[in-house]
Amino acid sequence: MLKYTLKRFGQMILMMFLLSILVFFLFALMPGDFFSGNRKLTPTRLAELRALYGLDKPPLQRYFIWLGNVLHGDFGWSLKYNEPVTDLLKTYMFNSFIVALAAMVIAWTIAVIVGVYSATHQYAFVDKLVTVIVFASLSFPSFFIGLLAIKFFAVDLKWLPVGGMIDTGSNSTGLAYVLEVGRHMILPVLILAFFSAGGLTRYFRSGMLDVLRLDFVRCARARGIKEHAVVYRHALRNALLPAITLLGFELPGLFSGAIITEQIFGWPGIGPIQLDALNAHDYEVLMTCTLLLSFLTILGNFLADVMYSVADPRVRLAQKAEA
Amino acid sequence: MSLATKSRARRITSVLAAAVAALMLAGCGASNNSATSSTPTTVDGSLNKIVYKGDASKSPAKANQRDDTFVTTIGTPSGVFLPYFQDNGWDGNATQPIFNSLVVVDNSGNVKPDLAEKWDISSDGLTYTYHLRKGLKFSDGSPLTAKDVAFTLTLLNDPAYSGGADFTNIGIKGVDEYKNGNAKSISGIKVVDDQTITIETTKVNPLALQTLGGSVLSKAYYGKDYKKGKLDYLKDLYSKPMGDGPYQLSKYVDGQEIRYKANKYYYGGKPKIENLIFKVTSKDTALANFQNGETDDDSFTPDQDNLDQLKSFGFATIRESTVPDISEIWLNNKNDILKDKKVRQALVYGLDRQQIVDVQLKGFGQVANVYAAPTQWSYTEKGVPTYKYNADKAKKLLDEAGWREGSDGIRVKDGKKLTLRYLTSKSDDPVVPIATENYKAIGVNFQPEVLDGDTIIQRWTQGGDWDMVGGFRTNGLVDPDDAINEFYSTNTSVNLTGYDNAEVTKLAKEGIATQDKDKRKEIYAELYKKLGEDVPTILVSYRQSLSAWNARIKNAEDFSTGSGDSSQALAKLEITK
Numbered sequence: 001m002l003k004y005t006l007k008r009f010g011q012m013i014l015m016m017f018l019l020s021i022l023v024f025f026l027f028a029l030m031p032g033d034f035f036s037g038n039r040k041l042t043p044t045r046l047a048e049l050r051a052l053y054g055l056d057k058p059p060l061q062r063y064f065i066w067l068g069n070v071l072h073g074d075f076g077w078s079l080k081y082n083e084p085v086t087d088l089l090k091t092y093m094f095n096s097f098i099v100a101l102a103a104m105v106i107a108w109t110i111a112v113i114v115g116v117y118s119a120t121h122q123y124a125f126v127d128k129l130v131t132v133i134v135f136a137s138l139s140f141p142s143f144f145i146g147l148l149a150i151k152f153f154a155v156d157l158k159w160l161p162v163g164g165m166i167d168t169g170s171n172s173t174g175l176a177y178v179l180e181v182g183r184h185m186i187l188p189v190l191i192l193a194f195f196s197a198g199g200l201t202r203y204f205r206s207g208m209l210d211v212l213r214l215d216f217v218r219c220a221r222a223r224g225i226k227e228h229a230v231v232y233r234h235a236l237r238n239a240l241l242p243a244i245t246l247l248g249f250e251l252p253g254l255f256s257g258a259i260i261t262e263q264i265f266g267w268p269g270i271g272p273i274q275l276d277a278l279n280a281h282d283y284e285v286l287m288t289c290t291l292l293l294s295f296l297t298i299l300g301n302f303l304a305d306v307m308y309s310v311a312d313p314r315v316r317l318a319q320k321a322e323a
Numbered sequence: 324m325s326l327a328t329k330s331r332a333r334r335i336t337s338v339l340a341a342a343v344a345a346l347m348l349a350g351c352g353a354s355n356n357s358a359t360s361s362t363p364t365t366v367d368g369s370l371n372k373i374v375y376k377g378d379a380s381k382s383p384a385k386a387n388q389r390d391d392t393f394v395t396t397i398g399t400p401s402g403v404f405l406p407y408f409q410d411n412g413w414d415g416n417a418t419q420p421i422f423n424s425l426v427v428v429d430n431s432g433n434v435k436p437d438l439a440e441k442w443d444i445s446s447d448g449l450t451y452t453y454h455l456r457k458g459l460k461f462s463d464g465s466p467l468t469a470k471d472v473a474f475t476l477t478l479l480n481d482p483a484y485s486g487g488a489d490f491t492n493i494g495i496k497g498v499d500e501y502k503n504g505n506a507k508s509i510s511g512i513k514v515v516d517d518q519t520i521t522i523e524t525t526k527v528n529p530l531a532l533q534t535l536g537g538s539v540l541s542k543a544y545y546g547k548d549y550k551k552g553k554l555d556y557l558k559d560l561y562s563k564p565m566g567d568g569p570y571q572l573s574k575y576v577d578g579q580e581i582r583y584k585a586n587k588y589y590y591g592g593k594p595k596i597e598n599l600i601f602k603v604t605s606k607d608t609a610l611a612n613f614q615n616g617e618t619d620d621d622s623f624t625p626d627q628d629n630l631d632q633l634k635s636f637g638f639a640t641i642r643e644s645t646v647p648d649i650s651e652i653w654l655n656n657k658n659d660i661l662k663d664k665k666v667r668q669a670l671v672y673g674l675d676r677q678q679i680v681d682v683q684l685k686g687f688g689q690v691a692n693v694y695a696a697p698t699q700w701s702y703t704e705k706g707v708p709t710y711k712y713n714a715d716k717a718k719k720l721l722d723e724a725g726w727r728e729g730s731d732g733i734r735v736k737d738g739k740k741l742t743l744r745y746l747t748s749k750s751d752d753p754v755v756p757i758a759t760e761n762y763k764a765i766g767v768n769f770q771p772e773v774l775d776g777d778t779i780i781q782r783w784t785q786g787g788d789w790d791m792v793g794g795f796r797t798n799g800l801v802d803p804d805d806a807i808n809e810f811y812s813t814n815t816s817v818n819l820t821g822y823d824n825a826e827v828t829k830l831a832k833e834g835i836a837t838q839d840k841d842k843r844k845e846i847y848a849e850l851y852k853k854l855g856e857d858v859p860t861i862l863v864s865y866r867q868s869l870s871a872w873n874a875r876i877k878n879a880e881d882f883s884t885g886s887g888d889s890s891q892a893l894a895k896l897e898i899t900k
Contacts, residue, residue, distance in 0.1 A: 032777045049485060080410065081401040082561060091577050147607060155611050162611045165579055168394055168618075169600050264607050268578025276399065281777065 005306055012302050016295060023290050024066055027283040028059045034079045034281045053079070070291070076284030080277065085288045089270065095165065096257035096269035099185055103192035104250060110197045112240075115204025119212065120231055130201065137198025146191050146264040153187060160187055163266030188265040192258060203246070207239040214238075241312055248304025252296035256289075371430075372643045374630070377874030379899050381637035386616030386873055392598040393876060393896055395620040395884055396609065400601070402575055404564040405545075406538040407479055407488045408557065416885045417581050417601055418538075420893055422566035423590070425453050425472065425536030428887040430647065431700050432801045434532055435888060438467070438539060438567070438590070448527040448838050451535055455518040460588040461541050462571045469520035473512050474542035474549075476522070476535070477501070480509060483554045493534060494525035501551075527836050529843070530802050541565060569894035570599045579603055594894045601884075613639070613871065620879060622870035625687035629869060639871040642880065643687070646868050647696035647800045652745075652754065652793040652861040653783070657821035660741065661790065665724040667858040670743075671710040673717030673765040674758055680864045682753040687869065691862040693851050694806045700840070701803035701847040707855040717765045726766070734766040742768040746783070747794035748776040754793045754863075784816050792819075793863075801887075803847045804835050810859050822859040875899045 035049050050056045054065065069076065075085040118127040154162040161167070165184050172180050211217065212235050220230045257271030270289070277285040309315040386394075400413040406422050409415050425439040436442075439453040459467035479488045480498045490498065496511025511523035522535050540546070544565045548556045564572050569591065570583035583599040604612050604621065610629065612618045614636055623629045625643070633639045654661050654670070661667060676690045692709050695702040726734035726741050734741040743762075747755065755771040762769040774782075782788050800806050811828040812818040830850045834843055872879040877899055882892035 032781055036777060036781060045485075052485075082403050082410075082558070095578075143607070150608060150611050155614055158615070162615055162617055163604070163608050164602070164617075166576070168580060168602055169389070169392055169582060169598065263605050266579075266603060266605050266608060268603075272399075273578075 004309065008302055008305055012298050015298050019294050019298070020067060020070070020291060021063070023287055023294065024063050025059065026290075027287050028062060030281075030283075032281055033283070036281065053077075066287070075288040078277070078282055078285045080280045080282040080285070085284050088273070088285065089288060089292075092268060092270040092273050093255055093257070095267065096262065096271065097254055098181075099188050099192065099262075099267060099269065100254045100256075100258070102185060102189045103196065104254065106189065106193040107197040107200055110193065111200030111204050114197075115201045116208055116231065116236060116239075118201075119205045119208035122209065130205075134198045134201050137194055142191060142195055142258075142260050143264055145194070146187075146261060149187055149191060150264070160184075163264070165266075165268055184265075184267075188258075188261055188267050191265075192261055200246075204239065204243070207242060208235060211235045211239045241308070244308050244311060245304045248300035248302075248307075249297070251300030251303070252293045255296060256293050371880065373640060373880065374643050375634050375639065375641040377636075377638045377640040377871075379638065379874040382873050382875045383614070383616030383638065386619060386875065389598075390898060390900060391596060392600060393596045393620070393898070394600045394602050394618045396604045396612075396618050396622075397581065397601040397884070399603065400575075400581060402577070403561045404572055404575070405557065405561050406540070407484075408486045408561065410487075418564065419568070419885070420570040420583055420599060420890050421564045421568045421572060422538035422540075423568050423890060424538050425455075426533055427891065428533050428801055430698055430886055432803075433700070434536075437536075437888075437891065439536060442532065442536070444532065444838060449524050451522045451524070451532060452515075453520050453522075453536060455520075456590055457518060459567065459590055461544070461567050462565060462586045462588055463541075463544070464588060465541065465543055466517075467539060467541070467567050468517040469514045470517075471539050471542045472520045473514050474546045475538070475540045476512055477509055478540065478546070478549065478554070481551060481554060483552050485554075488534075488537070490534065492526060493528050493531045495535075496523040496525055507551075527838075529835055529838055530804065533801075539567065541567075568890050569594045570890075589894060591891070591894050595897045599893070613873075616873070619876050620870070620872040620882070620884075622868055625867055625869035626685045633869075633871050638874050640874050640879070641869070641871045644868050644870070644883070645696065645698050646866050647698040648796045648798065649691050649694070649696060649800070649806065649865060650796045650863040651691075652791055652863060653795070653820055654858070654860055655787060655790050655821060656823075656859060657787055658790055659739075660743065663724050664857060665720045666726070667861075668710070669717040669720035669724070669765065670762075670767070671858055671861050672713050672720065673767070674761050674861065675712040676710075676861075676863055677712065679753050679757050682757070684864060684866050688864045688866040691865050692855060694854050694862070695803055695847070695851065696800045696806070697865055699800060699803060699806075701844055703844075703848050703851065705848060706852045712761075714761070714764050721765060721767075728766050732763070732766055733768045740768055741766065742770060743790045745769060745771045745791040745793060746779050746789055747771065747773055747792070748779055749773070749794040752794050783819055787821070791861075803843065804831070807831055807834075807847075807850060807854065810854065820859050822857075824853075824857060824859075827853055827857070 033050070033055055034053075035046055035055075047056070054062060057065075066076070073086075075089075077083075078085050078088050081088050114130055118124075118130045121127050150162055153160045161184050163184075166172070166177075166180055170177075170180060212231075217230060217235050220234050221227070225234075255270070257269040257274065259271035259275055261267070262269035262271040274286065274289050276282070277289070397417060398413045399411070400417045401411045403409045403411065403414045404418050404421065406415070406418050409418070424437050426434050426442065427437045428434055438455055438459060440456045441454045443452040443454075444450070445452075453469075453472070455467070455469060455472075461467055476495070478484065479486070480490065480495065480501055482502050495509060497506060497509040498511070500506035501509045513521045513523075515521055524531055524535075528534075545557065545560060562575065567586075567588070567590070569586055569589045571586045572581065573584045574582045576582070580603060581601040583601075585594045585597050585599075587593040602612075602618055604618065606624060609618075609621050609623055610632060613621050613633075623633070630641065633641050654667055656662055656667075680688050680690050693702060693704055693707050721734055721741075724736075726736045729735040729740070745754070745758065750773050752771075752773070755773075759769050759771065779789075779792060779794075783792050797806060807827075808831070809818050809820070810822045810824070811831040815821075827850065830846055830853065834846045834850065837843060870883065872882075875898055877897040878892070878895045881888075882896060883889060886892075
């Protein structure tokens with residue numbers, strides 16, 4: 001087990017290194033830089049500015065400078081926002097994170113409950129209804145549902161704020177601040193949860209259906225165990241196993257921000273910042289975001305693999321057999 | 324992504340905002356999109372047209388709760404609150420309330436007093452003397468004097484200065500010795516007394532009065548660590564502005580809102596409204612925020628739908644204004660095909676510009692024929708050709724130019740096909756379908772290509788690998804020279820079309836060689852005729868903006884974020900209780 005974990009860890013480090021090369025050269029070799037869109041700069045001034053920010057050096061040299069800085073925790077300077085990239089990302093990524101986390105918890109809870117229920121009641125009315133809603137969630141564009149929700153809950157009913165993270169001009173602190181942010185979170189969280197719950201529900205439903213057909217379930221039923229126990233104690237635990245992998249994949253999603261949803265709800269998240277950075281050729285911001293998200297993807301996979309072997313004894317046995 | 328806009332960007336909260344603001348061309352400078360008193364010719368009637376008067380009693384409860392706060396809106400500021408050091412035009416808008424200028428320029432390009440109550444220009448047009456108001460103070464209570472003005476101008480000519488303020492076309496005396504030599508100060512800038520400053524220049528330039536008379540930075544606050552060649556210390560002050568304007572920054576909430584408090588030392592007296600907020604809103608929810616009373620003032624994508632909705636609220640006073648910019652299709656005048664004037668004329672005649680305007684601006688725009696915005700004092704249609712859509716005329720011109728129809732319907736000359744590539748940054752550019760059809764009818768093989776804005780700018784500015792470029796507007800136009808300097812400049816990054824016409828160059832240079840407005844008017848009228856006939860670019864449209872404010876705000880008709888005199892207007896707002 002330890003050996004397996006260490007091996008996977010080693011692979012992860014290697015992947016990270018390869019990734020840093022890819023990420024850096026992807027952006028460094030892209031035509032144009034932060035200054036190239038600015039026609040007002042004279043060629044001399046352009047050269048001066050590029051030298052000032054080290055953009056005139058050959059890419060290979062720039063890569064090692066960049067890598068060295070990154071290893072020291074210095075992710076560079078955002079030319080667009082005129083502040084260190086870490087400061088910029090800290091604020092905005094946290095904002096994205098709290099919305100994404102809340103949405104994920106809600107989506108997973110709904111998906112498990114609804115998935116299991118509709119699997120155990122396959123082809124019943126509720127199952128059919130769930131299927132329709134799931135397809136709606138998969139096929140409606142988020143901006144449409146988002147704007148509709150704003151119109152309905154914020155403009156017509158006036159229950160919830162139109163957007164933003166705090167009330168205009170609010171100076172609240174402590175609990176009042178938390179509640180205020182919470183109120184502003186409701187709509188974006190529900191919209192995000194609605195969109196990810198759709199796919200997840202389908203996933204759990206079909207996983208559950210597969211497991212319910214397996215021999216050990218039939219066996220459990222034959223032994224006279226109550227249906228409730230069969231479904232929740234025997235079948236569900238097995239159906240949830242693949243979800244660990246899925247959970248690992250969700251990790252980067254918690255920090256990546258949702259461009260469209262955040263934009264519509266005026267939520268100061270990382271999504272629109274990345275889009276802005278791309279448009280402005282603010283590459284240090286983009287490189288940091290991309291690197292961080294790929295790191296989280298790799299980490300998520302690593303954690304999923306390790307957790308899987310903890311949760312499922314069969315995986316451990318297989319590893320032993322291999323070794 | 325507004326890199327090209329070095330100074331204050333206009334507020335264009337339309338769908339185009341992001342793309343347009345970034346890709347604005349031509350010169351920079353405080354430009355204006357709203358209006359005040361003057362009434363030149365406009366797209367449809369007036370510059371600042373109130374199309375609906377709101378009823379303050381219908382104002383939503385949420386807005387009425389804020390009896391000492393005015394909430395207006397902003398796009399994507401990035402938190403650099405120091406004039407002259409900003410890359411993002413929205414930051415320029417956000418900084419306007421904090422700093423006054425020596426002079427401001429209204430929406431028709433007229434210079435008005437601000438910190439300077441009057442000014443003199445020497446008879447040779449080279450020496451500028453500003454007379455400051457008495458008793459001016461910064462928001463910390465310290466006096467604002469001519470020394471602060473001198474410090475500001477010195478700072479902007481420091482060898483390490485990397486911002487957008489550019490004095491090369493004014494030629495302040497002694498700048499070269501300061502920038503590149505050992506001079507300790509700039510010899511052309513002289514502080515006469517606390518209220519008087521004289522600036523000697525070397526080039527006659529009608530824009531110098533406003534360029535030299537910008538925001539004033541406190542020497543005590545911004546200059547205490549100043550050493551020639553070292554400006555890095557200013558970065559720490561980006562987020563802590565201290566100025567003399569009607570409002571001072573109290574808090575910047577990242578990506579959410581910018582809060583200001585009234586400045587009791589403002590020369591015009593403390594503003595009546597205690598708090599000012601610039602709220603970040605997205606174009607998707609601008610209307611919902613306004614309807615709910617979250618904001619007091621905003622601008623909207625101009626279309627009939629939004630106008631009808633705004634009217635239905637009842638509390639909104641609605642304004643339509645002409646935006647001082649022009650949408651053009653730039654032509655490569657050095658290109659073998661396009662250097663022929665007849666071909667260029669044929670391309671205008673053969674393009675149904677009215678249809679483009681109808682599709683793109685949905686009734687909020689008009690076909691452009693003059694190289695000036697209808698808001699500008701120099702605008703005149705007299706004698707300027709209008710090139711109404713006429714395919715037959717276009718065909719005749721192409722025939723005359725030697726382009727004969729080939730077997731496949733495409734015209735040919737000397738064995739070469741009449742193929743023109745069109746670059747645009749917008750995937751929904753209406754020019755693409757309309758020109759493809761129109762040009763096919765006159766035998767031109769029109770090949771559109773959608774690329775990202777920066778790639779286009781690069782191809783456009785470096786080398787001649789392009790025929791036509793569309794999807795861009797000029798920057799906000801203030802002085803008549805703004806719209807035409809690209810046609811005589813020898814700087815290839817300004818003169819993108821490569822257009823060169825001795826007569827035009829002569830007239831254009833005369834236009835900026837005098838301070839006499841009437842004389843300039845005559846010169847530009849002549850120039851518009853000449854350029855209109857020569858077609859260096861295809862003029863496409865002028866557009867209008869749609870904005871509205873809650874009728875509970877008094878005097879808001881003079882206010883528009885980003886206009887040159889906006890902070891003066893801001894200081895006069897009141898809330899009807």
